[in-house]
Amino acid sequence: MNEELIAAARALDAAGFMPNKSGNLSRRTARGFVITPSGLPYAGLTADDLVEVALDGTTVAGQCRPSSEWRLHADIYAARGDAQAIVHTHSPHATALSCARRPIPALHYMVAMAGGTDIACAAYATFGTAGLATAAVGALAGRRACLLANHGVVALGATLAGADALAREVENLARQYLLLLAAGLPPVLLDGPEMAAVTAQFRGYGRPA
Ligand SMILES: [Zn+2]
Numbered sequence: 001m002n003e004e005l006i007a008a009a010r011a012l013d014a015a016g017f018m019p020n021k022s023g024n025l026s027r028r029t030a031r032g033f034v035i036t037p038s039g040l041p042y043a044g045l046t047a048d049d050l051v052e053v054a055l056d057g058t059t060v061a062g063q064c065r066p067s068s069e070w071r072l073h074a075d076i077y078a079a080r081g082d083a084q085a086i087v088h089t090h091s092p093h094a095t096a097l098s099c100a101r102r103p104i105p106a107l108h109y110m111v112a113m114a115g116g117t118d119i120a121c122a123a124y125a126t127f128g129t130a131g132l133a134t135a136a137v138g139a140l141a142g143r144r145a146c147l148l149a150n151h152g153v154v155a156l157g158a159t160l161a162g163a164d165a166l167a168r169e170v171e172n173l174a175r176q177y178l179l180l181l182a183a184g185l186p187p188v189l190l191d192g193p194e195m196a197a198v199t200a201q202f203r204g205y206g207r208p209a
Contacts, residue, residue: 001027002034002047008164012089013042017171022090023152024067027160028077033086035073037064068128075133076140076156085160087167090152094174097121098147104173107180107187112198113169114145114155117190124149145170 009025012018021042026035032054036042040049051062055074059066067073073086089095097104104111104119111119122139125131136154139146145155145166153170157163180187190198 002050004160005034005036005050006045006047008160009036009042009045012164017089017091017167018042019090024069024088025086026073027085028083031060033073033077035066035070038067040064071128071130071133072136072154075137079137080140080156082158083156084158085163086154086156087163088152088154089167091167091171093178094147094153094171095151096178097174098152099150101149103147104177105187106190106195107177108173109190109198110169111173112195112202113166115143117192117195119143119145119147119170119173121147121149127151
């Protein structure tokens with residue numbers, strides 16, 4: 001499980017989602033969660049560098065300091081029983097959009113992957129603070145991903161692979177949205193019934209009929 005976390009962190013970093021050692025990943029454990037450490041380059045990360053933290057921030061295993069965003073992860077795990085893993089990135093297009101504090105509307109059906117008809121942008125708060133964690137939990141209501149104003153993206157999932165795929169999709173959607181805005185083409189948004197139909201399709205996706 002920890003090797004999977006390292007591999008996912010390295011792959012996101014290689015894809016340009018974690019510039020300058022930003023971002024962090026975690027997965028839930030019986031005692032809290034395991035999270036990537038603070039300030040270490042992803043390329044050299046090993047499972048020994050991961051830190052297990054209780055929901056109150058106490059380190060329960062590991063030699064390194066946990067990510068400075070441990071509270072963001074702790075508060076999401078406390079609020080969201082459906083979160084088994086969390087991926088936080090500073091991926092370029094989604095982060096650019098977050099700097100305009102723009103939510104992502106239903107410009108493409110894949111917006112439904114985050115659980116609703118849009119992807120909200122949480123109110124601004126200083127990185128690493130309880131205020132940021134509170135804002136993120138609020139913006140995640142009814143959703144599995146949100147933007148963090150002037151900061152980046154957070155995505156949760158029932159699995160690490162699910163949270164990782166969603167963080168990647170948010171970046172993809174943000175890029176599409178910015179391409180439209182740059183071209184001066186306002187997107188034709190999908191309406192509520194169309195998005196409900198997508199959600200129904202997703203429920204059956206990958207299952208035998
Ligand atoms: Zn961050």
